[in-house]
Amino acid sequence: MSQHLLMIEDDARLAAMVGEYLEQNGFTVSKAPDGLSGLSRLNQAGDNHPPELVILDLMLPDIDGLEVCRRVRALPSSMAQIPILMLTAKGDPMDRIIGLEMGADDYLPKPFEPRELLARVRAILRRKTEPAIGANQSLLRFGSLSIDRDARTVTVGTDECDLTSYQFDLLVALAERAGRVLTRDQIMEAVRGRELEAFDRSIDVHMGRIRAAIESDPKDPKRILTVRGVGYVFARQQE
Known part of the structure; x- marks a missing residue:
């Protein structure tokens, strides 16, 4: 069964291109054009069918990605632990630092190669599911x-x-x-x-x-x- 990703991105052309690329590489991708609709999708999914990872644009037309990230981390139970890969067009390292402080797991500056995004998604999901290195006991x-x-x-x-x-x-x-x-x-x-x-x-x-x-x-x-x-x-x- 393919892993489900949620992409919150207002650039429809970019979302379509990235979504198609990720689906070609074995993922199922849902898309939301703004922060509030993305949060709505997460709330509708609930604990039973949450996405494995959220790809979140920093610049959104309603609420920004930092606020979306904050609200995701405030969700109840396991939903708050969903990994977040933040996309940012800003070059200021402080924006990236703030994103990490808000709870993002990784970031990728725009423009980016789809292959790098895929590699980062796989790395995050691998960390989520694989046992820790050298684990001899739980x-x-x-x-x-x-x-x-x-x-x-x-x-x-x-x-x-x-x-x-x-x-x-x-x-x-x-x-x-x-x-x-x-x-x-x-x-x-x-x-x-x-x-x-x-x-x-x-x-x-x-x-x-x-x-x-x-x-x-x-x-x-x-x-x-x-x-x-x-x-x-x-x-x-x-x-």
Whole structure:
């Protein structure tokens, strides 16, 4: 059965071209011409038939892609975890950073090659479905922090943490290598991504969101530590 993608894009010509290309490569593609109709499609699909991934344009005629992303992440249950690949025609890196902070899993600037879009879609879906690298057991425990690789959930005490699919994989990549300093390139390689055009700041944004979810004080982290000029290390000993 083909995987279902939802493309929220107001450029009808681009949506038709990309949709046809993705369908030729085995996907089923639904299209929405603006943010509100895209959100309506997601609400109608519900938990029973949600798309596997949303391709979301940043510039839309009603509400912008950032607002759509925010509303998707506020949806109930598993719907909030749908991976989002954001398309942006803007060249300012800050727009990309804001998109990641709002919960996007990846971004692709326009104009783009359909083959690159396809590769990124497949990479995101692969991370969503494949087990983590080197997984010997399902559950990782570090003090009050529990990471269930099979269920793809993270809890601190009894509270479940809200992470995107990509952020979960980043956390697992670090936790499996606890005590080892990883560069940003090593982290991206560990999650099987040529992610975000090797844009180092994107990793920093995601790490900030992970810290906000798992740290008691994100400004004074105890679990994910920054090694200045190198990268990050996941602390072995935690409270």
